[in-house]
Amino acid sequence: MTHGSPSAATDELTPQAVRLRIYRMLVETRVCEKRISDLFLQNLVKGTSHLALGQEAVAAGVAAAMEKDDYSFLTFRGHHHVIARGASMKGVLGEMMGRECGLMAGKGGSMHLSDAKLNIMASYAILGSQLAIACGAGWSAQYRGTRQATVAFFGDGTANLGAFHESLNLAAVWKLPVLFICENNLYGEYTATHRVTAVEHPAADRAAGYGLERIVIDGNDADAVYQTARRALAKARAGDGPSLIECLTYRQSGHSRADPAAYRPKGELEEWLERDPLTTYRRRMLELGFDEAQLEQIEIETQQTVDRATEEAKASPPSPVSLAFQDVWADGGIAWRN
């Protein structure tokens, strides 16, 4: 297992109110992701799904640091980010189940979650593309003179694609207000990334190539993520350009529902479960003097929210067939001829 030396230590304290928000996000993403897994086993989720169980701290830490009008660009493994940014659980679960109430009414599926109202600028399933597209949102914000920052997530395996390198270079040269956040969960599908990567840290070890600071942090520590993201966002808003942040984390489940993850070395999962982002954060909050009842309250409320969203989504009708024949073009139609 590769543990980088967390270079962004938890030096500043996260404000109390933010900690509570982060905790709620951690619980929400965890409970919702588990629910998706359950629904899948009940054969209610169509297609595939890629869970981010174990990676919740990256989503919570970054989302807590972002402003409402900042842009998010996500990947096929994006449920946790969508929830953390406040999308409707009914919309997320409905999309998984192919219901009319889904975020995209069943037209996107689990790999393409998006919510324009929240500036969740879609999730992309061709690895690396979201990084280049995020550059465009960053350029647009820079051009329009807003203070909006753009955040794009990607996996460790994706740092070996051309789009990663093209995007980092362009963002650095144009000083774009973009955060490129790598969720290094050690694997790209079934292959350990270190087996196919020339450097130890697939993202951070390339930072120098683009004149950027090398940042490796503990991606299971939501405070470290939050504080690092805050600094990078401030830098972006100040016009000082992009940041590349590698978060060390672990996906506790297989790559997709089809994957039992038999390729893991013995004991690796157990070791990472001890560093579970949710339980470690809860422990820290108790140590810091938060009232356990308050945390339990969040847990109970979340369970209720997810239960309610599940029932509502199940009650929503399947996507109407008419939707297949809409929205190729901006006029809402699909015509290619007169």
Added chain:
Amino acid sequence: MAELSYREAVAAGIAQEMERDPNVVFLGEDVGEAGGVFKATVGLLERFGPKRVRDTPISEEAILGTAMGAAMTGLRPVAEIMFSDFLAVCWDYVANQIAKTRYMTHGQFSFPLVIRTANGGGSRFGAQHSQSVENWAMAVPGIKVVAPSTPADVKGLLAAAIRDPDPVLFFEHKSLYATRGEVPAGEHVESLGTARILRRGEHITIAALAAMVPRSLAAAEILAREHGISATVIDVRSLVPLDTRTLLEETRATGRLFTVEENPRLCGWGAELASIVMEECFYDLDQPVIRITTPHIPLPSTDVLEDAVIPSVERIVQEVRKGVDFR
């Protein structure tokens, strides 16, 4: 009216729209300081400044990704891919991202952007700088496909493409850049999805695109003068949306359709036209539809070979004479 070259019309079209709409921005390799490798964008940097006219690194994926992200957040980018062959390097953004994200997201995002690119042969550049790839683009739902043949249409259709709320792949033809023609003075905007009838005849209808348009016109003159065959010539102009109404009307009028295509044979755009004509006006046809295309080969470089394979005026005349059936 002013006389412009095809390449000058590119800059004129972009300038007209940049003048009108501050959200129009332009990016690509060598497009600013150098004015484009085909000198089609000379003067834009000086006129609109480096904030709106941006030279990029040699990064086709980043260029199209950036155009897409900018379009979905309020700008109207025009992105240049220097040679259409290079679209293969960034085809993900055309085929998977730009074309599909509106649909996948149930219409949450719009992509008002234009990808301009230099297409086609005749420059002796060989198989990786000469292709006609408009048929690749036509096969992807969600992207409009335009290919002008005259300076006036370059300006007018480019302006229309920039104003269009949907993504447009705009194919400029390399061998036409130096050609000249009248362009209406003042604001000039054409409409996408309309073919133009350039010549009317009674025996056959020829549908052509881009550089095949002037060749088809020249062939039609020879056919009329020397062979007693009078041809209607249609400039298709836009493959998506496709003006099937004009195509069907003009095919019915003569009962004979020939397509002249620069793309390689298989799945060229003419095959789609032939299928439409077959399904919708079969009983008005006097003979089978005939496709005149580049053979199904990569393009050779040297002039003798390249000229032997891309439909020429002589070959169009020959194939029409061979194929026309007056029984």
